Amino acid sequence: SEEEIDLARRQIAALEEVEKTGQGVAVVDGKIVENLHVETARKILALAEAVALTQAE
Numbered sequence: 001s002e003e004e005i006d007l008a009r010r011q012i013a014a015l016e017e018v019e020k021t022g023q024g025v026a027v028v029d030g031k032i033v034e035n036l037h038v039e040t041a042r043k044i045l046a047l048a049e050a051v052a053l054t055q056a057e
Helices: 004-020 035-056
Strands: 025-026 031-033
Touching: 004 025, 004 031, 031 035
Parallel strands: none
Antiparallel strands: 025 031
């Protein structure tokens, strides 16, 4: 869903930002986000992109 895609993008951005400061954990919507969450978020975005490409055909 669009909400899942938005959350995935925000999780990735948040963790990338805190990693610049040497931290390994971010908080998004009051929930802890770690590398494992970002791996899942990236898979969600890849799946969303694949679906969008399929629908464009």
